[in-house]
Amino acid sequence: MGMVNIGLSGVLANRVALNTTAQNTANVNTPGYSRQIVSFNATSSGNFVNGINLGGGVEVGSVIRIAEQSSINRLRESNELAQYSQTYFEGLSNLENMLGAEGLSLTSGLNNFFAAIDEASVSPESLAFRQQVLTNASALAQQFNAVSTQLNQQQAAQSERYGALVTNVNSQLESIAKLNTQLQEDALLGKSVSGLQDSMDKHLNELAKSVDIQVIYLESGGVEVSTPNGQPMVINGYSATLERDLSSGDPYSTDLNIQFQSMLTPVDASLGGEMGAIAALKTEQYEPIKALLNDMASALSTEVNTVLDGGYVLDGTQLNSPDSDLFIVTPGSEASSIAINPNLTPEKLAFAANPSAPGDGSKLTEFSMLSQKSLGIGSVAGKTLYSAYSGLLGDIGIFTRQAESESTAAQISLDDAQVIRDSVSAVNSDEEAASMLLYLNAYEANMKVISTANQMFQTLLQAF
Incomplete structure (x- = not known):
């Protein structure tokens, strides 16, 4: 059943890749969308023939968001x-x-x-x-x-x-x-x-x-946000609140206070x-x-x-x-x-x-x-x-x-x-079309592997 499992892993992995490509194509006109690609990893163990490890097929390592932080x-x-x-x-x-x-x-x-x-x-x-x-x-x-x-x-x-x-x-x-x-x-x-x-x-x-704002990116993908002079605006799941300060009597005042948790301070930065x-x-x-x-x-x-x-x-x-x-x-x-x-x-x-x-x-x-x-x-x-x-x-x-x-x-x-x-990050329709053909061919090839393995198994059964 090694060939079946290997072929099945290829079918499943390329199906994920096809879905990812479809997601990219669907969002070609979505503002701010970052295209995604699939990372494949070979499964190095699981199928032994005559004591030789032929591997167990392929698996999806991750779906990667293509984004460059400086841009x-x-x-x-x-x-x-x-x-x-x-x-x-x-x-x-x-x-x-x-x-x-x-x-x-x-x-x-x-x-x-x-x-x-x-x-x-x-x-x-x-x-x-x-x-x-x-x-x-x-x-x-x-x-x-x-x-x-x-x-x-x-x-x-x-x-x-x-x-x-x-x-x-x-x-x-x-x-x-x-x-x-x-x-x-x-x-x-x-x-x-x-x-x-x-x-x-x-x-x-x-x-x-x-x-x-000043932004610090965290390993989790989250952020910490602060004013230019470092007053906290967002930390983890907590956010600050800005309040207008009209205590001067000026109805058009642009003075602000910032409240984070129980601390209320004036905003002292441009x-x-x-x-x-x-x-x-x-x-x-x-x-x-x-x-x-x-x-x-x-x-x-x-x-x-x-x-x-x-x-x-x-x-x-x-x-x-x-x-x-x-x-x-x-x-x-x-x-x-x-x-x-x-x-x-x-x-x-x-x-x-x-x-x-x-x-x-x-x-x-x-x-x-x-x-x-x-x-x-x-x-x-x-x-x-x-x-x-x-x-x-x-x-x-x-x-x-x-x-x-x-x-x-x-x-x-x-x-x-x-x-x-x-x-860097936007979807290119031509690239996605090429990827779609690539993954579709791979999907069909792996289905052929499964079909071939099934024929071999049926031939083996007919020998008895």
């Missing part, structure tokens, strides 16, 4: 960088489009305001010209309000997106911890873990899109990925832009109100601040709160510097010069209102083009990493 790591790191770069570029593009949008440009608002001042200086006693100053001052204030509102809306959307990412990261960490447990159990039972390892790599890639990009946009773009707009609104109101302070209205009455103020603001939120003084009427604009000459336009001359005056407040110190805003637009344009270039480069790197990974 897997590179793909994960490229995913993180590409997502960071793309998110940062998208954020800057939205800012650039908003700040340059028609109706929101502060440059046009300043132009109209100072043009109204210049026209009023021709005939300071004209109620029509005075009303025009009030109208354009109100329009300029509303533009500040609108830009501030748009910034807050964009940042609120980013903050909401950030919160969703925190939830997604926690879900991914939990899934990775469960895979760790399952990998360990299946490895102990001798089961194939190739599919679980593919799932692990997919979860790690998805996690890396949201946040930069997160990278999509979450890192949102945090960077907040600190590098949104907060500086909002501070500059607040300083512009504060400087505008301060300078204009200073000019009007102590001036005389049409009936010769002198007005002092705050009664003479054209603009009112709320400290700390100047851009969103700036408005014209609701108590002012065209007659009460203190344009005159001389009580006996209500048509005096000297105050308006000072007004007009404000368009060229260097300011002395915060981030606009040493700049005019125009240069502060044009400088902001110029910087945003430069940053956006740079971010676009970096995003394009990161996407190219990601595509290259995917190609390298696939060149």
Whole structure:
């Protein structure tokens, strides 16, 4: 029965190989799937003829997952960088489009305001010209309000997106911890873990899109995951939980705490990925832009109100601040709160510097010069209102083009990493077709061995 057993071992082994090839072929279009190959081992004992050990056939040593760790790591790191770069570029593009949008440009608002001042200086006693100053001052204030509102809306959307990412990261960490447990159990039972390892790599890639991670691979096929500075995120079957820290009172805060087991600590590393990009946009773009707009609104109101302070209205009455103020603001939120003084009427604009000459336009001359005056407040110190805003637009344009270039480069790197990974691990239909024929021929040949052994046995029986 030696030939039968040997042939049977070949049939069984090649059937496993055929099933493996079929699995590969079925997953030719499955993202993240790693092809598998069968390792055959000759059975060295079990069939003796005339004292000679002819072997016992063949057995499947293992089903091997074809994967190269460095290419897997590179793909994960490229995913993180590409997502960071793309998110940062998208954020800057939205800012650039908003700040340059028609109706929101502060440059046009300043132009109209100072043009109204210049026209009023021709005939300071004209109620029509005075009303025009009030109208354009109100329009300029509303533009500040609108830009501030748009910034807050964009940042609120980013903050909401950030919160969703925190939830997604926690879900991914939990899934990775469960895979760790399952990998360990299946490895102990001798089961194939190739599919679980593919799932692990997919979860790690998805996690890396949201946040930069450090990964240590274990012999079981499981992983340990940590933040870039070593704070644990997954160990064995245990996963950490990220929590937003809004204790500062900032509704858009990107501060995080990480809880692992009973330990709660602040995340003190740059997160990278999509979450890192949102945090960077907040600190590098949104907060500086909002501070500059607040300083512009504060400087505008301060300078204009200073000019009007102590001036005389049409009936010769002198007005002092705050009664003479054209603009009112709320400290700390100047851009969103700036408005014209609701108590002012065209007659009460203190344009005159001389009580006996209500048509005096000297105050308006000072007004007009404000368009060229260097300011002395915060981030606009040493700049005019125009240069502060044009400088902001110029910087945003430069940053956006740079971010676009970096995003394009990161996407190219990601595509290259995917190609390298696939060149090792992806399924090739032509190779699988060739393997299918090879294993099928071997299967049929071993069936022929069994058939031949059966004929020999029948011939032997007929001799008696």
